[in-house]
Amino acid sequence: MASLIAAEWDHQEKLLKPHALPADYPPQLERLQAEHWDPLLEWARKTYDVEINKAESLLFSAQPEATKEKFRQVISRFDQWQLAALERATYTTKSFIIGLALVMKHLTVEQAALAATVEVCSQIERWGEVEDSALLRVASMIGADCSLQHTM
Numbered sequence: 001m002a003s004l005i006a007a008e009w010d011h012q013e014k015l016l017k018p019h020a021l022p023a024d025y026p027p028q029l030e031r032l033q034a035e036h037w038d039p040l041l042e043w044a045r046k047t048y049d050v051e052i053n054k055a056e057s058l059l060f061s062a063q064p065e066a067t068k069e070k071f072r073q074v075i076s077r078f079d080q081w082q083l084a085a086l087e088r089a090t091y092t093t094k095s096f097i098i099g100l101a102l103v104m105k106h107l108t109v110e111q112a113a114l115a116a117t118v119e120v121c122s123q124i125e126r127w128g129e130v131e132d133s134a135l136l137r138v139a140s141m142i143g144a145d146c147s148l149q150h151t152m
Helices: 002-010 027-048 065-076 080-093 096-103 109-116 118-127 133-149
Strands: none
Touching: 027 065, 027 096, 027 109, 027 118, 065 080, 065 096, 080 096, 080 109, 096 109, 109 118
């Protein structure tokens, strides 16, 4: 997949043309995203009555201003512990939605870790696991778990 993507980028001319990047997601990634992300996005949409755009490519997907404003309002009501936990969980998982779901107790730390690592897990399913990589993933999630203990 990496070679395919690199070749596509090499064939771009002076102007980046997203429509000229035809790489499909591997089936393992699509399955794991549907399993872990689709329910999470649906929870956020229903719970907060917001529209969340789903990225369909490797490029960034902007979110509506109304959605960003609604989430600003939600986190403005958080106490210091919730804000600290949200910051740490978002930083660790690279996802505001996962961080919010953790703070709101919609996800366990284990569920958040699975959602945050669907890309890694899809690569492991496809190519196998590198020795000791699981230990690194677990260690990175411990900080989020410790921060969340103060919000419970």
